[in-house]
Amino acid sequence: xxxxxxxxxxxxxxxxxxxxxxxxxxxxxxxxxxxxxxxxxxxxxxxxxxxxxxxxxxxxxxxxxxxxxxxxxxxxxxxxxxxxxxxxxxxxxxxxxxxxxxxxxxxxxxxxxxxxxxxxxxxxxxxxxxxxxxxxxxxxxxxxxxxxxxxxxxxxxxxxxxxxxxxxxxxxxxxxxxxxxxxxxxxxxxxxxxxxxxxxxxxxxxxxxxxxxxxxxxxxxxxxxxxxxxxxxxxxxxxxxxxxxxxxxxxxxxxxxxxxxxxxxxxxxxxxxxxxxxxxxxxxxxxxxxxxxx
Amino acid sequence: xxxxxxxxxxxxxxxxxxxxxxxxxxxxxxxxxxxxxxxxxxxxxxxxxxxxxxxxxxxxxxxxxxxxxxxxxxxxxxxxxxxxxxxxxxxxxxxxxxxxxxxxxxxxxxxxxxxxxxxxxxxxxxxxxxxxxxxxxxxxxxxxxxxxxxxxxxxxxxxxxxxxxxxxxxxxxxxxxxxxxxxxxxxxxxxxxxxxxxxxxxxxxxxxxxxxxxxxxxxxxxxxxxxxxxxxxxxxxxxxxxxxxxxxxxxxxxxxxxxxxxxxxxxxxxxxxxxxxxxxxxxxxxxxxxxxxxxxxxxxxxxxxxxxxxxxxxxx
Amino acid sequence: xxxxxxxxxxxxxxxxxxxxxxxxxxxxxxxxxxxxxxxxxxxxxxxxxxxxxxxxxxxxxxxxxxxxxxxxxxxxxxxxxxxxxxxxxxxxxxxxxxxxxxxxxxxxxxxxxxxxxxxxxxxxxxxxxxxxxxxxxxxxxxxxxxxxxxxxxxxxxxxxxxxxxxxxxxxxxxxxxxxxxxxxxxxxxxxxxxxxxxxxxxxxxxxxxxxxxxxxxxxxxxxxxxxxxxxxxxxxxxxxxxxxxxxxxxxxxxxxxxxxxxxxxxxxxxxxxxxxxxxxxxxxxxxxxxxxxxxxxxxxxxxxxxxxxxxxxxxxxxxxxxxxxxxx
Numbered sequence: 001x002x003x004x005x006x007x008x009x010x011x012x013x014x015x016x017x018x019x020x021x022x023x024x025x026x027x028x029x030x031x032x033x034x035x036x037x038x039x040x041x042x043x044x045x046x047x048x049x050x051x052x053x054x055x056x057x058x059x060x061x062x063x064x065x066x067x068x069x070x071x072x073x074x075x076x077x078x079x080x081x082x083x084x085x086x087x088x089x090x091x092x093x094x095x096x097x098x099x100x101x102x103x104x105x106x107x108x109x110x111x112x113x114x115x116x117x118x119x120x121x122x123x124x125x126x127x128x129x130x131x132x133x134x135x136x137x138x139x140x141x142x143x144x145x146x147x148x149x150x151x152x153x154x155x156x157x158x159x160x161x162x163x164x165x166x167x168x169x170x171x172x173x174x175x176x177x178x179x180x181x182x183x184x185x186x187x188x189x190x191x192x193x194x195x196x197x198x199x200x201x202x203x204x205x206x207x208x209x210x211x212x213x214x215x216x217x218x219x220x221x222x223x224x225x226x227x228x229x230x231x232x233x234x235x236x237x238x239x240x241x242x243x244x245x246x247x248x249x250x251x252x253x254x255x256x257x258x259x260x261x262x263x264x265x266x267x268x269x270x271x272x273x274x275x276x277x278x279x280x281x282x283x284x285x286x287x288x289x290x291x292x293x294x
Numbered sequence: 295x296x297x298x299x300x301x302x303x304x305x306x307x308x309x310x311x312x313x314x315x316x317x318x319x320x321x322x323x324x325x326x327x328x329x330x331x332x333x334x335x336x337x338x339x340x341x342x343x344x345x346x347x348x349x350x351x352x353x354x355x356x357x358x359x360x361x362x363x364x365x366x367x368x369x370x371x372x373x374x375x376x377x378x379x380x381x382x383x384x385x386x387x388x389x390x391x392x393x394x395x396x397x398x399x400x401x402x403x404x405x406x407x408x409x410x411x412x413x414x415x416x417x418x419x420x421x422x423x424x425x426x427x428x429x430x431x432x433x434x435x436x437x438x439x440x441x442x443x444x445x446x447x448x449x450x451x452x453x454x455x456x457x458x459x460x461x462x463x464x465x466x467x468x469x470x471x472x473x474x475x476x477x478x479x480x481x482x483x484x485x486x487x488x489x490x491x492x493x494x495x496x497x498x499x500x501x502x503x504x505x506x507x508x509x510x511x512x513x514x515x516x517x518x519x520x521x522x523x524x525x526x527x528x529x530x531x532x533x534x535x536x537x538x539x540x541x542x543x544x545x546x547x548x549x550x551x552x553x554x555x556x557x558x559x560x561x562x563x564x565x566x567x568x569x570x571x572x573x574x575x576x577x578x579x580x581x582x583x584x585x586x587x588x589x590x591x592x593x594x595x596x597x598x599x600x601x602x603x604x605x606x607x608x609x610x
Numbered sequence: 611x612x613x614x615x616x617x618x619x620x621x622x623x624x625x626x627x628x629x630x631x632x633x634x635x636x637x638x639x640x641x642x643x644x645x646x647x648x649x650x651x652x653x654x655x656x657x658x659x660x661x662x663x664x665x666x667x668x669x670x671x672x673x674x675x676x677x678x679x680x681x682x683x684x685x686x687x688x689x690x691x692x693x694x695x696x697x698x699x700x701x702x703x704x705x706x707x708x709x710x711x712x713x714x715x716x717x718x719x720x721x722x723x724x725x726x727x728x729x730x731x732x733x734x735x736x737x738x739x740x741x742x743x744x745x746x747x748x749x750x751x752x753x754x755x756x757x758x759x760x761x762x763x764x765x766x767x768x769x770x771x772x773x774x775x776x777x778x779x780x781x782x783x784x785x786x787x788x789x790x791x792x793x794x795x796x797x798x799x800x801x802x803x804x805x806x807x808x809x810x811x812x813x814x815x816x817x818x819x820x821x822x823x824x825x826x827x828x829x830x831x832x833x834x835x836x837x838x839x840x841x842x843x844x845x846x847x848x849x850x851x852x853x854x855x856x857x858x859x860x861x862x863x864x865x866x867x868x869x870x871x872x873x874x875x876x877x878x879x880x881x882x883x884x885x886x887x888x889x890x891x892x893x894x895x896x897x898x899x900x901x902x903x904x905x906x907x908x909x910x911x912x913x914x915x916x917x918x919x920x921x922x923x924x925x926x927x928x929x930x931x932x933x934x935x936x937x938x
Contacts, residue, residue, distance in 0.1 A: 025626055138581045138588075140543035147577050150565030227413050231547055234415050235562060250416065258423050268416045276411035394669070502710035505666040506775070510725045511698035511782060520724075525715045599715055600762045 019288045029284025035277030043092040055082035056090040058242045066260045076262035078253065084262065088270045090244035095274055098160055098229045099222045105164040107218060110171025111210075115202040117172065118179025130176060133169035141166035142228050149237040156239035159232045163225060174217060178210040212289030220282035223275040230271055246271045347578075348571030352564060357575040361557055365579065366450025367437060368545055368556035370468075372583075373451075374476035375483075375541050380534075382480070383487035384523075387530065390488065391495025392518060402488060409485025414544040418478035418551040425474060432474045435553035442467050475552040479544055483537035487530050494526040528599050535591040539584045611682055612639040613786060613818050614663065619676035621658055621667065622888075629672065630888035632658050634842045634896065636676075637915075640786065640818050645809075647833035647850065648822045649865070651885060655842040656822045657706075660788050662686075663820075664703050665693055698729040702783035706791040708772035712763040718774055719743070719759040729781050743777075750777035751807055769800040776807065780815075787812060787819045794823070801825070805832060826869050830854055838862045841885050841896040847915075848922030858924035860901050895926070903928060 064081035233247025253264030456465025561576030793801025
């Protein structure tokens with residue numbers, strides 16, 4: 001028993017050690033990981049580590065309005081006298097929540113539908129699922145999110161729903177293409193022969209082989225979700241004031257350009273940093289599951 | 295059709311809060327808003343095929359007329375972006391791939407990482423501020439200078455109409471106005487496509503057929519510009535279809551920022567004022583544009599990749 | 611002077627784990643009009659050696675030393691223009707996988723015409739180019755050359771593609787043809803046809819060939835002289851007949867024994883163990899980890915080449931009779 005356990009743990013470390021080794025083979029991926037961890041820590045602890053936590057909300061102090069960057073306010077203050085550093089930190093909270101909510105709502109159903117459509121590739125419901133997915137894919141995600149958000153009451157939650165609605169079909173298509181090719185593999189046929197249930201085959205045989213592609217897409221998509229969320233906010237269809245949202249901050253700050261550049265430029269830099277971080281991280285995840293790196 | 299089932303009375307929204315209830319009721323009846331949802335859907339669907347896409351609550355005109363008025367400006371913008379996109383992405387990607395892991399490659403990589411990460415509307419603001427407002431090189435808003443009359447409408451694309459009718463100064467002015475918004479739309483796709491092209495160039499450089507071409511003594515420029523480029527372009531062009539889709543969507547923000555009188559700005563205004571017929575028309579037309587772009591891309595891919603071309607033929 | 615003389619060639623590859631020392635100082639030569647074979651297991655450096663001659667080694671390769679002399683000039687030190695001339699007029703290489711060696715998105719005509727056009731110093735007219743292509747396709751025993759020229763690679767069978775590759779190679783193979791396992795990716799009967807064709811062509815053209823194979827049976831009847839490679843070293847060489855009749859190196863003996871025989875002596879045993887890692891290869895003889903006769907000296911020193919009978923050499927301390935071996 002002991003020996004068995006040990007060797008099992010041994011293969012585990014070996015297996016994950018190899019993933020880590022592949023991930024860190026590209027130093028740029030480590031930068032991405034660092035940026036995302038840093039942003040996540042700031043987002044989680046924002047109420048405790050930011051200098052002026054009250055600036056996150058409905059706080060007005062006109063005596064401090066539109067102050068340029070200084071030691072007291074490293075990113076300056078906005079038109080209401082709120083500290084921008086604090087607001088950017090809270091903005092990360094909103095961006096990361098958006099990513100988490102959108103991806104957790106859209107990835108799971110997208111993947112399950114893709115598995116079903118791919119496994120039962122010649123059945124009528126497979127065609128129905130894929131045609132519906134095609135219709136959604138034909139409309140650019142940003143446009144779909146914009147139009148859905150526009151008919152809802154503008155709010156953070158509705159923006160998340162709108163983006164999620166645009167997102168699931170991409171996972172359905174990805175998983176469908178993997179599943180429909182894997183279902184002809186010998187190990188799937190073998191599992192069918194020994195009488196494994198379709199659920200077992202979909203989730204235990206096909207899904208693990210699609211996991212790498214799914215995880216890669218999830219990390220790369222995180223950046224896109226933030227981008228689209230920011231675009232919604234920019235036109236006023238996302239989170240509403242006084243929620244500290246980076247897109248809204250850029251949009252409102254751009255009225256004071258170029259004199260009070262810091263009001264929009266720092267939130268813009270922050271958003272670029274997060275998206276860049278997720279992209280670099282996504283490349284690392286891609287390396288992790290690719291066989292071309294030895 | 296989601297638009298139909300959501301809260302907010304379109305008739306009330308159209309007429310404003312102070313309008314008398316009778317007027318709202320009349321408009322509701324006119325728009326069939328009192329009928330069950332599937333009846334409304336039927337009216338709408340039969341309208342689509344007869345050219346009656348409904349009345350815009352905002353402009354009080356048939357949305358089809360609105361769309362056809364505003365669409366050319368958007369098409370011109372997106373075409374310009376698509377051209378800038380390919381004109382820069384292909385050389386950058388080929389160069390980075392041929393010179394993989396050198397200074398040139400790393401520079402292109404950094405440019406493309408940043409290009410992918412900057413939202414198009416931020417690029418637009420930065421371009422406006424620097425090249426427009428700061429250096430006065432490019433105009434900041436609109437399709438033409440205020441003092442210039444648009445060329446007679448033939449295609450609705452100012453540059454092309456200007457050239458056709460011999461108004462070269464108008465065409466040049468229109469072209470000049472296109473540079474910043476088109477570049478703002480193109481930057482993200484350029485970055486992404488250059489990266490994809492680079493990686494397929496690197497991959498194809500190690501293929502046996504490239505080694506065979508080298509060992510046959512073919513000149514390097516023939517290998518790079520002919521034998522390496524064609525297969526390497528295939529994955530990039532496939533992605534290009536998606537990038538056109540994102541350009542169509544991003545045009546909604548870019549037109550807002552550059553005050554571009556296009557269909558996207560019209561659509562965005564419709565969205566902000568819950569003008570349902572106009573929203574639906576906007577989404578439909580954007581979808582159609584995407585399908586058209588996709589079809590063109592498919593044709594290009596099947597030209598580049600004979601395997602796809604012959605597979606399609608044998609299936610027919 | 612031999613046509614090609616490879617001297618102490620050392621090539622490695624940079625990978626994430628470090629430097630793979632693949633070719634560990636190999637020596638061999640090819641005379642004019644000679645048919646030379648190289649045998650050995652997969653991944654023993656045969657292809658690397660051939661790619662070094664054509665100067666098409668991968669980007670991550672490292673040339674750590676040695677010379678490849680062509681008519682006495684080191685081709686590793688020629689400039690690109692000089693070597694391109696050799697590629698166009700003297701040497702050609704046929705690859706293992708005929709499907710991978712043809713560009714998938716161009717017709718055979720487009721590819722073939724360019725090869726002919728750029729191999730010639732004079733400007734050729736389209737008709738001349740076409741005539742030459744048809745002639746070479748016929749030499750490669752391809753019927754219907756016009757149909758072949760209009761095809762894309764994926765429309766041809768594996769055997770046809772390899773014949774097309776041979777025809778293309780003939781454009782410039784005026785002195786040396788390198789055939790890297792030209793039939794391995796094909797059916798046995800097709801492989802046999804391809805090898806017969808190659809033999810006929812090199813004999814008619816009176817050129818040299820280096821044939822790589824791990825099919826011992828086929829190579830036996832093809833080449834004049836044979837080199838046996840193991841893990842990036844040449845362990846034995848000599849006239850084909852002598853090496854097959856009287857193999858001296860333990861590796862060669864085991865390799866020949868591992869081929870199934872038609873006489874029905876049971877299933878061959880194969881060679882126990884695996885090729886050592888190129889990352890940290892054994893210091894002495896690279897075969898020491900699998901050799902049934904391994905001695906202490908084998909772990910410490912690299913065995914020199916001993917002449918075991920006339921023109922037949924083996925790099926193994928079993929043949930050390932006190933004299934110093936010929937360190938070739």
